[in-house]
Amino acid sequence: MKDTVKIMGIDFLNTNKKALLEEIITRTEQGKKSFIVTANPEIVMLARENKAYGKAIHKADYMIADGSGVVLASKMQKEPLEERIPGFEVMTDLIDYAAGHQLSCYFLGASKDVNDRMIDKLKELHPELRIAGHHHGFFDLEDQEIVADVIQSKADFVFVALGVPRQEFWITKYLSSFDKGMFIGIGGSFDIIAGEVKRAPDIWIKLNLEWLYRLIKQPFRWKRILKVFEFILRIISKRY
Ligand code: UDP
Numbered sequence: 001m002k003d004t005v006k007i008m009g010i011d012f013l014n015t016n017k018k019a020l021l022e023e024i025i026t027r028t029e030q031g032k033k034s035f036i037v038t039a040n041p042e043i044v045m046l047a048r049e050n051k052a053y054g055k056a057i058h059k060a061d062y063m064i065a066d067g068s069g070v071v072l073a074s075k076m077q078k079e080p081l082e083e084r085i086p087g088f089e090v091m092t093d094l095i096d097y098a099a100g101h102q103l104s105c106y107f108l109g110a111s112k113d114v115n116d117r118m119i120d121k122l123k124e125l126h127p128e129l130r131i132a133g134h135h136h137g138f139f140d141l142e143d144q145e146i147v148a149d150v151i152q153s154k155a156d157f158v159f160v161a162l163g164v165p166r167q168e169f170w171i172t173k174y175l176s177s178f179d180k181g182m183f184i185g186i187g188g189s190f191d192i193i194a195g196e197v198k199r200a201p202d203i204w205i206k207l208n209l210e211w212l213y214r215l216i217k218q219p220f221r222w223k224r225i226l227k228v229f230e231f232i233l234r235i236i237s238k239r240y
Contacts, residue, residue: 005079008044008231008240010057012065012074017085020064021093028103028156028182035060035171036184038087040067040211041231042224043164048240053165056172064090068208069228073235084208087186088199094157094182095122095129104130106153108146108170109137109161110190118194137162147174158183161190 004011013020027034037043037060047054057063065071066087074081098105107115107122115136122129132153139146150158158181160167167185175183191197199205200213215225234240 004063005074005077005081007070007073007077008048008234009054010039010044010047010063012039012063012070012081014081015064015085016082017089017093020062020085021090021097024062024090024094024182025097028180031180033175033178033180034062034182035175036062036064036090036182037168038064038066038085038090038184038186039070041069041073041228043067044070045227045231046165050165053168056165056168059172059175068211069231071208073232076235086205086210087184088189088192090184091159091186091189092193095126098157099126099129102130103156104132104154105157105159106132106150106155107134107159107161107190108150109159109163109167110188110194111138112136114191114194114196117196118190121193121195132156137166141166141170141173147177150174151177155181157181159189160185161187163187 003014005014024034037057043057047057064085065081066085068084071081071084095105107119109115110118115134119131119134122131132155133149135146135149160171160183162170164187171183171185188197192199200210204210204213211228215221
């Protein structure tokens with residue numbers, strides 16, 4: 001099995017969620033820094049169209065396939081990725097681990113209301129979790145106070161939910177200012193924890209239809225789905 005699979009110029013890690021989590025946790029406990037990108041077809045397409053974004057995500061230590069479309073593309077290329085690794089699950093599993101092992105977390109992103117409600121929910125679910133800090137996601141990327149707050153928090157895990165491409169731009173802009181910590185962009189995950197948005201029922205996830213569930217619930221996203229079709233067509237016709 002290959003360690004990575006190249007899909008439209010991006011090297012995806014060929015691993016499973018358990019092995020990935022073990023590696024990230026070990027690195028973090030050793031005080032090493034890491035940057036994780038949880039990529040779906042929209043991200044791959046954006047990296048193709050927006051050079052600055054492409055450059056940012058190429059800095060990732062771990063590029064993981066969060067998107068059935070990416071796994072499908074790997075199968076079409078006859079280099080199947082082991083499994084889809086949903087960013088949402090990476091985040092919740094790391095929170096569970098952090099709570100049990102005195103590691104601390106910073107939560108950056110979403111609206112103030114969602115961010116506050118998510119923190120209340122996490123305190124309820126994990127009273128022992130060390131919350132190093134949190135802040136909503138509607139600020140200027142140049143804002144130095146935000147990054148200073150995250151640095152002084154010395155968080156082990158920094159969850160960044162600013163949406164694509166802001167979250168990867170924020171992480172790569174400031175990564176060198178940090179001595180340690182794991183940084184991951186996780187899109188709309190805070191909205192799910194806060195109960196603002198529902199994740200698809202398990203059966204939809206098992207059938208690789210989480211994207212369809214999201215489209216039905218949030219039809220204004222239809223334009224994004226067109227990008228997924230364009231992605232698949234490019235894979236079929238090998239026009240990268
Ligand atoms: N968001 C944010 N700041 C912004 C734009 C978006 O914090 O300037 C948040 C938004 O409130 C939501 C998340 O980022 O919680 C993006 O969610 P979405 O489902 O759009 O994720 P994407 O598909 O863009 O990764």
